Amino acid sequence: MNFYDQVYAVVRCIPSGKVTSYGRIARMLGRPRAARAVGYALNALKDHHQDPNFEPVPWHRVINAAGRISTVNRELTANRQADLLRDEGVSVNEDLTLHLERYLWAGLSLMEIENILREIRD
Numbered sequence: 001m002n003f004y005d006q007v008y009a010v011v012r013c014i015p016s017g018k019v020t021s022y023g024r025i026a027r028m029l030g031r032p033r034a035a036r037a038v039g040y041a042l043n044a045l046k047d048h049h050q051d052p053n054f055e056p057v058p059w060h061r062v063i064n065a066a067g068r069i070s071t072v073n074r075e076l077t078a079n080r081q082a083d084l085l086r087d088e089g090v091s092v093n094e095d096l097t098l099h100l101e102r103y104l105w106a107g108l109s110l111m112e113i114e115n116i117l118r119e120i121r122d
Contacts (some may be wrong), residue, residue, distance in 0.1 A: 001121055003031070007041040008109065009116045014061040017088045018105035019098070021065040028107050038062070039070070059082040067100035 006029050014020055023035035031037070036056040042062060060081045064070045069078045069085075069092070082092040092098050108116070 001030070003034070003037060004041040004044055005120055006117060007038050008055075008057045009120055011042070011043075011057050011059065011062060012055065012115070013107050013108060013112075013116070014058060015058065016058075017090060017103065018059050019061050019063050019085070019100070019103050020105045020107060022062060022070075024107055025062065028113055030113075035065075042055065063098070063100075063106075067097050069096040069098075 007025060010025050010028055020067055021035070022038040023032075023036045026032055027033040034071050042057070042059045045057055045059055053059050069081050082096055085092050085098070
């Protein structure tokens with residue numbers, strides 16, 4: 001199974017108004033050193049932009065571990081990400097930081113991850 005598809009499946013589970021980090025997604029997928037690869041996967045979303053059959057991925061809900069917006073996709077600016085988060089009720093400061101403790105998504109359990117990945121395989 002493609003790692004990028006796994007990332008997209010997890011990111012689609014992040015509820016509106018919540019965020020998580022690249023590293024937390026990597027750890028959920030059993031790849032604790034793959035935070036940068038999660039960023040690459042989200043950057044690759046631009047390749048699916050025109051595909052009507054591709055289910056949208058809320059990429060804007062993924063930030064860095066310090067609680068700051070990181071510009072991973074050069075076409076999708078940090079200010080755009082901040083605006084999308086604000087539209088969901090997340091308070092983003094002018095320096096593109098937010099209170100991670102307040103908005104952090106708890107993530108998925110191992111069982112939930114296994115179920116999601118099984119659905120992708122089938």
